[in-house]
Amino acid sequence: MDTPIKGRFAPSPSGYLHLGNLLAMLLAWLDSRALGGAMVLRMEDLDPVRTRPEYARAIADDLAWLGLDWDEGYPDPAWCQSGRTALYDRAFRTLDDMGLVYPCWCSRAQRLAASAPHPGEPSYDGSCPCAHLTEAERTARIAAGRLPAWKVRVPRQTVTVSDGHYGPYAQDLVRDCGDFIIRRADGIYAYQLAVSVDDMAMGVTRVVRGRDLLSSAPRQAWLIRLLGGTPPAYCHLPLLTGAEGKLSKRLGSLSTQALRRDVTPQALAGHLAFLAGLLPAPEPVTPRELVGIFSWDKVPREDIPIDENTAGL
Ligand code: GLU
DSSP: OOOOOEEEEOOOOSSOOBHHHHHHHHHHHHHHHHTTOEEEEOBOOOOTTTOOHHHHHHHHHHHHHHTOOOSEETTSGGGBGGGOHHHHHHHHHHHHHTTOEEEEOOOHHHHHHHHSSSBTBOSSOSOOGGGGOOHHHHHHHHHTTOOOEEEEOOOSOEEEEEETTTEEEEEEIIIIIOSEEEEOTTSOBOHHHHHHHHHHHTTOOEEEEEGGGGGGHHHHHHHHHHTTOOOOEEEEEOOEEETTEEOOTTOGGGBHHHHHHHSOHHHHHHHHHHHTTSSSSOOOOOHHHHGGGOOGGGSOSSOEEOOTTTTTO
């Protein structure tokens, strides 16, 4: 029997959704629905300092307002990463049993760069000095009281993912990615481990997200295979960009909360569809009406500049 098609929304509730997030959500939904697939809404709320329940509620409300539905997930806590630690613990132990995990005491700045889900990492290459500490040196550091982060050791291997929109994308894991953090020093599991475990455990077969995460796809596919799963198909999309590059959740003017005061959900869906190349001009439409005309061939590969003050609306 064929594996059922399942896409996902995987927002981090660290702020309100902005237009770029919504575009990714719309395309993830269209990609799955056009194939007759299901959708999952998973809240990536691992970091209690950066994420808040009220943002999670607002995100779910914004998706529903736009006309994007889901079959499983939020608000069930089992679909929020904060409720899934036992699964990450198990994956961590599996990797540790394979002899691939080691403690790392590199600086905080390096740790943050390596655990963030966005490019710019790694700040140092595969050969982290902590990988070469002797057992006695490790014991001495642990005794000195500084808590380590935990890294997984990557092999000399090139991993290629066939991105559904950008084509084959290869990384030499040692050169392009390096050993990476799977659990932070504060005990919180890192994005790369959590997202890989979840995509696998939730039966996600299609991952659609911004192309800033394309560089994470090979290591996620590698982790999923190592943990005994089959990687999903990946389709990355171009980013909406403002004067300072990729839109950020700090840009209040483009947050869905602000947009919702001025436009109808159909007008916004039509505008997003126009930006994504699915409509020749912005006109009111429901996401459901776009299912029949959705095709990745129409979506541009170059990033899409927009006016941050008006959102082009
Ligand atoms: N939670 C991540 C973010 O909002 C996206 C993770 C993913 O799609 O893999 O940036």
